[in-house]
Amino acid sequence: MTDQMIDQTPDAPDFNMNSEVASGPSLSYWQLVRKRFQGNRTGMIGMIICCVIVFTAMFAPFLAPYTPATKDRTAIYTPPQLVRFISEDGGLTRPFVLGFAEEMNPVTYEITFKPSHEQRVDLGLFVQGEDYKFLGMTFSTHLFGGVDGAPVHFLGTDGLGRDVFSRMLYGSRITLLMGLIVMGAACVIGTFVGVTSGYMGGRTDTIIQRVIEFVKSFPDLPLYLALVAVLPRRADPMLTFIMFAAIVVVLKWADLARELRGKVIAIRSVEFVRAAVAVGANDRRIIGRHIIPNMSSHIIVWATYVLPEVILLESFLSFLGVGIQQPMVSWGVMLNAVRDFQSLASAPWLLAPVGMIILSVLAFxxxxxxxRDAMDPYAND
Structure with missing residues (x-):
């Protein structure tokens, strides 16, 4: 009687079933990661901003009205020009900016700038300007600028008459390139060293860990300054850039190697790795097909965190004058021009790269x- 009652009892719903599996066909790990990430509003906003920043860096010559070295001797420390859509009589008109008329205070002898309707400059799309090279070809079309080549400076100019907006766009290329090179090289070196240390064990692990401890025993900032000071001051700017990136890589890979070493030690003892060893799989196959794929999520998340760290480090050292050197342009190099209070007080718009640094760091x-939340199976929805 009891068996009949049990057989007639309807199946109880499985409350532990994953909602994604219950609603349709099973999804792979990366499909679940994508689905969870798309539901994270903050992460999606950060990804969109990151894509915009990268797009801006890639197409900076087309988006910038001028090259970073272009100088306007008639516009020294001029304030930003506001884009206007309302004409002097109150009606709507095509976008334009106003030039500035200089006025001197008879008491303090301070020069001030006042917008002048007599110096109106109409704006246009796809205007012709200075030549630039992109993908090996020469172009002269810019996305926007003054009609008939009239000068416009949306974020003002610096002490040499160079357009701050254009230099900021070009500076994003060097700053992001530095971050990507350091991130990629540190990921490769840290992954190789960490996996080797954790998988081989024994004397190899001991030697590698002592090297990592030696690298991490130095305080970061004094070591950065000491190593950068060794760089030749009159070296080629590109050589200085490469050596600076190499120094940062040397001091960044150790953190990832230490983290991955612990994960490899945990992964190599699980059942599927032991089964691969039992069937005779060689070390290269075990590492490439089982260990590294199971650590890929950690490597990706680590890369997204180290990139803003490198951006801040490059900007800080370049601001101090020991990082990227002229004539290369980065956000830190631009901030180097406002190290004294006099320049900051007379031209506060030169701090515009600070906004880009903050935006990029927050976005990444x-x-x-x-x-991290999307790749963590125990994260709360």
Whole structure:
């Protein structure tokens, strides 16, 4: 009687079933990661901003009205020009900016700038300007600028009459390139060393860990300054850039190697790795097909966190004058021009790269947080 009652009892719903599996066909790990990430609003906003920043860096010559070295001797320390859509009589008109008339205070002898309707400059799309090279070809079309080549400076100019907006766009290329090179090289070296240390064990692990401890025993900032000071001051700017990136890589790979070493020690003892060893799989196959794929999520998240760190480090050292050197342009190099209070007081718009640094750091951190939550199977929805 009891068996009949049990057989007639309807199947109880499985409350432990994953909602994604219950609603349709099973999804792969990366499909689940994508679905969870798309539901993270902060992560999606961070990814969109990161894509915009990267797009801006890639197409900076087309988006910038001028090259970073272009000088306007008639516009020294001029304030930003506001884009206007309302004419002097109150009606709507095509976008334009106003030039400035200089006025001197008879008491303090301070020069001030006042917008002048007599110096109106109409704006246009796809205007012709200075030549630039992109993908090996020469172009002269810019996305926007003054009609008939009239000068416009949306974020003002510096002490040499160079357009701050154009230099900031070009500076994003060097700053992001530095971050990507350091991130990629540190990921490769840290992954190789960490996996080797954790998988081989024994004397190899001991030697590698002592090297990592030696690298991490130095305080970061004094070591950065000491190593950068060794760089030749009159060396080629590109050589200085490469050596600076190499120094940062040397001091960044150790953190990832230490983290991955612990994960490899945990992964190599699980059942599927032992089964691969039992069937005779060689070390290269075990590492490439089982160990590294199971650590890929950690490597990706680590990369999204180290990139904003490198951006801040490059900007800080270049601001101090020991990082990227002229004539290369980065956000830190631009901030180097406002190290004294006099320049900052007379031209506060030169701090515009600070906004880009903050925006990029917040965006990449938001992207990293979103990826971490999406790749963590125990994260709360």
């Amino acid at each position: 951190n938001a992207l990293g947080d979103g990826l």
